[in-house]
Structure formats: C-alpha cells, structure tokens
Amino acid sequence: MGYNTKNYTEQGGEKTVIGGTLEIKEGASVTGLSANPLLVATEETLGGVKAAAAGEDDTVEVKIGEDGKLYVQALAAATAEALGGVMAEVADEGDTVEIKIGEDSKLYAPAYPTDATESVSGLVKSAANQADSIAEDTSALVTDFNALLTKLKAAGLMAADEE
Secondary structure, three states: OOOOOOEEEEHHHOEEEEOOOOOOOOOOOOOOOOOOOOOEOOOOOOOEOOOOOOOHHHOOOEEEOOOOOEEEOOOOEOOOOOOOEOOOOOOOHHHOOOOEEOOOOOEEOOOOOOEOOOOOOOEOOOOOOOOOOOOOOHHHHHHHHHHHHHHHHHOOOOOOOOO
C-alpha cells in the first residue's frame, strides 16, 4: 500500500516540496531566500513598496497598526517658513499651469490674475450686449449711448461714476 504526503523531499534531498503548511517556530531562521522579486503590496496582497531614497531630514515616523497596516505620519501643511504637504484637487487638462522649483527649493506657480483696475491689467468680464442704435434724433442717441456706458460699468470695463 502506498502513502501520499503533501510535504516531501526529492532528488536526494536537493528539493523539498511543501504542499501543506510550513510552520517556522519562534527563534528559527531561514537562509538563502531571495526577496527579489517581491510582490508589490496591494490592498489585498502583502508585499513590498517602492520608495525613493531619502535623506536623514526626509524621514517621518511610521507605525504598524494592530490591523497589520503601515501608518505614516501626516505631513504638516507647508508654510512660508516650513516645508510640508500641499493639498490639491485633480485637475482637468485645461486646468494645468507650468510650475517650477526655484534654486531655494521652493515650488513656484504663476499667480492668477486679479480683477482689472484703472491702473492694473487683469481679468475683465464680458459686457452685456448693446443693440445697434436706430436713433433718429440726438435725444434717442444719448439714451442708447448711456445704456452702453451702464453696461460697460456693470461689467467692470469702466470705472463707476464718482458719488
């Protein structure tokens, strides 16, 4: 009568096949195992994580929770005086702007224009449409012209009347 086993040695001890459970007791060691290739960690699979090399000042404290997950300390918000994290929303293709890292290692993005003033160029709104004048006398033409001025002022294209 033959006997089948899930764990066995073959090729004169050169190969051990584990078809069941391999239990390694505390204090034991395993040598000769390669960590390459290590599976990439996912939400479902334990594995390795790739990260860029960090300098001593780049490190933050991490902890492994009771759930077995790795927790990384949140970055403080960046300020003018201290490096930190930045929050951003996902941008559409048309939302992007060119940014640069300066020689001082600060991140520089172009400033968004502000509303235009009499002395500073900036953003302006489109004025409401003014229909072509069909005035046949000076009084009607003045009324049409004043309507145009009102629309330009409302859109911020012309300074408001001084009170």
